Amino acid sequence: MNKNGDIIIIEDDPDDRFMLEEVFTILDFPNPRKYFEDGAAALEYLENTTDLPFLILSDLNMPRLGGLELRKRLHTDARLNLRCIPYLFFSTSVDQNAVIDAYSMSAQGFFVKPVQFEDLKDTIKLIVNYWKKCAAPNNF
Incomplete structure (x- = not known):
């Protein structure tokens, strides 16, 4: 895990992308953000960078390649899996089966997007601070 690396945000809703960028700007985390509208675009980037x-x-539900399918592909690709990039679901839609599916593919978290801006800010702050403090096999 590269604690100074980019934060990859896969979100098809432009309003949600805007709100997330506002939160990251206010929180002033130094990590650059890269936004992708669907899992296929993110997968292409991750495979080639x-x-x-x-x-x-x-996000969970997206066109072309949804979040669960993307997680499955990343988790089963030995080269990408060795990069130890925490994969967190951040979605407005949540049901028990989706959460079970996410964790069965070794997702490191499943968060429901808060509706209120302050709650969104608190959630993003919690997520980033947690992973900044977390050790990973490739940190040493």
Whole structure:
């Protein structure tokens, strides 16, 4: 895990992308953000980049390639899996089966997007601070 790397945000809703960027700007985390509208675009980037992102925040339901399918592909790709990039679901839609599916593919978290801006800010702050303090196999 590269604690100074990019935060990959996979979100198809432009309003949610705008709100997330507002939160990251206010919180002043130094990590650059890269936004992707769907899992297919994010997968293409991750397969072809030499960059080591800090973490991935992924929506669940997206066109072309949804969050669960993307997680499955990343988890089963030995080269990408060795990069130890935390994969967190961040979605407005949540049901027990989706959460079970996410954790069965070794997702490192499943968060429901808060509706209120302050709650969104608190959640993002909690997520980033947690992963900044967390050790990973490739941190040493």
